[in-house]
Amino acid sequence: MTSIPDKNQDFFSHVFNIVRLIPEGRITNYGSIAKALGSAKSSRMVGWAMNASHSQKEPVPAHRVVNRNGLLTGKAHFNPPSRMQELLEKEGIEVKEDKITSFKELFWDPNTELKL
DNA sequence: AATGTGACATACC
DNA sequence: TGGTATGCCACAT
Numbered sequence: 331m332t333s334i335p336d337k338n339q340d341f342f343s344h345v346f347n348i349v350r351l352i353p354e355g356r357i358t359n360y361g362s363i364a365k366a367l368g369s370a371k372s373s374r375m376v377g378w379a380m381n382a383s384h385s386q387k388e389p390v391p392a393h394r395v396v397n398r399n400g401l402l403t404g405k406a407h408f409n410p411p412s413r414m415q416e417l418l419e420k421e422g423i424e425v426k427e428d429k430i431t432s433f434k435e436l437f438w439d440p441n442t443e444l445k446l
Numbered sequence: 447a448a449t450g451t452g453a454c455a456t457a458c459c
Numbered sequence: 460t461g462g463t464a465t466g467c468c469a470c471a472t
Contacts, residue, residue, distance in 0.1 A: 359454085359455090360453075360454050360455075361454065361455055361456090364454085364455085370455085370456095371454090371455070371456080372454090373454040373455050373456095374452060374453090374454050374455085375452095375454095376453080376454075377452065377453040377454060378452065378453080379453095380453055381452080381453065392453080395453080396453090397453075397454060397455085398454070398455065402453090403453050403454080404453030405453085406453075407453055408453095
């Protein structure tokens with residue numbers, strides 16, 4: 331009731347929601363998440379949301395989100411940065427030089443997996 | 447209030 | 460073939 335127009339968090343919540351839905355051993359890119367939100371060109375916002383993930387009460391597997399090159403671009407924002415690769419390897423994802431080897435094979439598209 | 451920046455992606459030259 | 464330019468939207472200063 332009372333509307334509660336928290337649209338700001340709405341966008342972030344959508345991002346966190348999808349990121350948390352990423353199955354273990356899988357990864358996705360910013361563009362796909364942005365597209366799932368309805369704004370394919372808002373891939374930057376996804377990254378912003380990840381930055382806000384630190385403020386989230388619940389942990390967000392942001393380590394499963396990489397750029398289109400399969401490169402761990404956001405690893406520098408982790409704590410410590412090397413934590414990202416460790417988490418990925420721990421889930422069975424092979425990481426080579428801060429980038430995911432079988433990125434295309436491990437790629438998980440929210441639009442394809444969730445929609446249908 | 448306005449400008450700049452940012453964990454990206456796509457298009458164009 | 461790769462660098463430049465623009466889009467997108469929210470947040471920081």
